[in-house]
Amino acid sequence: MEFLQPASWAEALELKAADPRAVPIQGGTDVMVELNFDRHRPPSLLDLTRVTELAQWGTENGHVRVGAGVSYSRVIAELGDQLPGLAMAARTVGSPQIRNRGTVGGNLGASSPAGDCHPVLLAVDADVVVASVRGTRLVPVREFFTGVKRNVLAPDELIESVVLAPAGGPQQYSKIGTRNAMVIAVAAFGLALHPAQRHVGTGIGSAAPTPRRAPDAEAFIDGVLDSDGLWDSREPIPDAAATRFGDLVASASSPIDDVRGTARYRAHALSVLARRALVWAWDELRGRR
Amino acid sequence: MRVNLTVNGVAMQADDVWEGESLLYVLRERLALPGSKNACEQGECGSCSVYLDGEVVCACLVAAGQAQGRSVRTVEGLADGERLDPVQQAFLDAGAVQCGFCTPGLIVMVHDLLQRNPQPSDPEIREALAGNLCRCTGYEKILDAVRQAAEVKAT
Ligand SMILES: Cc1cc2nc3c(=O)[nH]c(=O)nc-3n(C[C@H](O)[C@H](O)[C@H](O)COP(=O)(O)OP(=O)(O)OC[C@H]3O[C@@H](n4cnc5c(N)ncnc54)[C@H](O)[C@@H]3O)c2cc1C
Numbered sequence: 001m002e003f004l005q006p007a008s009w010a011e012a013l014e015l016k017a018a019d020p021r022a023v024p025i026q027g028g029t030d031v032m033v034e035l036n037f038d039r040h041r042p043p044s045l046l047d048l049t050r051v052t053e054l055a056q057w058g059t060e061n062g063h064v065r066v067g068a069g070v071s072y073s074r075v076i077a078e079l080g081d082q083l084p085g086l087a088m089a090a091r092t093v094g095s096p097q098i099r100n101r102g103t104v105g106g107n108l109g110a111s112s113p114a115g116d117c118h119p120v121l122l123a124v125d126a127d128v129v130v131a132s133v134r135g136t137r138l139v140p141v142r143e144f145f146t147g148v149k150r151n152v153l154a155p156d157e158l159i160e161s162v163v164l165a166p167a168g169g170p171q172q173y174s175k176i177g178t179r180n181a182m183v184i185a186v187a188a189f190g191l192a193l194h195p196a197q198r199h200v201g202t203g204i205g206s207a208a209p210t211p212r213r214a215p216d217a218e219a220f221i222d223g224v225l226d227s228d229g230l231w232d233s234r235e236p237i238p239d240a241a242a243t244r245f246g247d248l249v250a251s252a253s254s255p256i257d258d259v260r261g262t263a264r265y266r267a268h269a270l271s272v273l274a275r276r277a278l279v280w281a282w283d284e285l286r287g288r289r
Numbered sequence: 290m291r292v293n294l295t296v297n298g299v300a301m302q303a304d305d306v307w308e309g310e311s312l313l314y315v316l317r318e319r320l321a322l323p324g325s326k327n328a329c330e331q332g333e334c335g336s337c338s339v340y341l342d343g344e345v346v347c348a349c350l351v352a353a354g355q356a357q358g359r360s361v362r363t364v365e366g367l368a369d370g371e372r373l374d375p376v377q378q379a380f381l382d383a384g385a386v387q388c389g390f391c392t393p394g395l396i397v398m399v400h401d402l403l404q405r406n407p408q409p410s411d412p413e414i415r416e417a418l419a420g421n422l423c424r425c426t427g428y429e430k431i432l433d434a435v436r437q438a439a440e441v442k443a444t
């Protein structure tokens with residue numbers, strides 16, 4: 001096995017192009033488990049921890065660009081104000097040790113249906129910046145995942161960063177599991193209110209082969225908020241509408257039975273998570289007025 | 290490959306390191322530092338917790354080469370000569386150690402917690418230790434030890 005250790009982003013892209021089977025490693029919290037258990041023995045590892053560009057975040061054109069190598073601990077400590085949903089999701093990941101090492105880019109790279117970043121990134125309509133020696137492209141996160149642990153990356157491509165708007169309204173992330181820490185979600189839900197666009201964004205985790213949005217639920221609740229004039233009046237969302245929203249989120253999922261939970265439980269849990277997330281976020285918006 | 294790193298303030302070198310090997314393996318098997326324990330090798334138990342450039346991580350999930358040129362502090366590096374660190378002493382005094390397998394990782398994690406948050410609340414202690422499993426003590430004595438260590442450090 002080879003250990004490739006580029007010192008710059010340009011060099012990383014060159015090495016990946018020269019050796020497309022090289023496995024990128026950032027925090028290693030997914031990659032090292034595979035290696036320790038000999039589930040996978042790649043011809044080479046491409047260590048990205050020396051690429052300082054990846055470990056940075058910044059603001060560009062009114063959007064926040066979070067480098068692929070920014071850890072969960074840093075998202076929580078440094079980005080909680082601008083990206084509250086992502087910070088909430090980051091707080092639910094693993095343990096302090098895992099959050100110190102694990103990264104947003106690694107979560108995207110792994111593309112697990114249970115990845116905690118994904119529902120929030122979907123709800124805020126984030127873009128993934130993907131690069132290779134051939135150039136850089138922007139992939140909407142809603143088009144990034146192609147199957148269980150699969151994504152659109154070409155063999156020579158690496159994830160550079162994720163780009164998203166700073167929160168324009170309240171955001172929520174909830175996940176269900178057997179305990180508060182160290183849990184792979186049984187079902188998860190992310191929600192973002194976009195008052196300027198008069199839109200509610202959604203993201204579902206652990207309840208379909210890929211993380212996905214709930215477009216019918218979004219359209220339904222956008223319609224209710226609009227026709228009842230709630231964005232202006234900031235009156236409470238009627239219970240029936242919140243419940244219907246939850247049901248539509250659940251019906252957007254296609255969960256399976258597995259050791260962590262049955263499909264029926266997942267769909268039910270999702271409807272409850274979604275209803276609560278909507279009400280919590282809406283209450284926060286009303287309180288802000 | 291060869292890996293050079295600083296461990297507990299001492300420059301060290303490990304040779305014939307396999308490229309897919311973990312920092313934990315390097316510490317235990319190549320550098321004769323068996324304090325950090327290997328229990329799960331998948332980040333679940335925290336018994337391998339060490340400082341890497343000042344941040345607590347699971348050494349089993351750090352690739353050896355990623356530690357090249359970095360600074361590592363293990364449980365072996367916490368005592369001041371013969372004088373135990375207050376966290377170590379508190380674990381002894383509180384009876385927070387039974388088989389002792391989880392202890393090195395817990396001590397590193399508590400050491401880090403008390404540096405960042407000298408007077409943690411109980412929920413804060415539990416949150417900080419969420420990634421450290423103990424099969425023996427039932428955690429109550431461990432919580433006692435953390436509170437005691439915080440008290441000793443405050444005086
Ligand atoms: C004990 C434990 C608990 C966990 N708990 C959670 C949890 O609660 N929620 C959750 O979502 N995840 C969890 N995980 C999984 C893991 O921590 C996350 O997926 C994390 O975000 C991975 O980030 P990393 O930097 O460690 O990735 P790595 O392990 O370094 O890489 C992950 C994948 O992404 C690829 N990759 C990394 N960087 C790039 C890049 N720049 N471009 C292209 N590909 C790249 C790698 O090749 C690999 O396929 C847990 C893992 C462990 C061991």
Ligand code: FES
Nearest residue numbers: 329330332335349
């Ligand atoms: S051995 Fe590293 S976390 Fe268990």
Ligand code: FES
Nearest residue numbers: 388391423424425
């Ligand atoms: S004392 Fe035995 S595992 Fe904790």
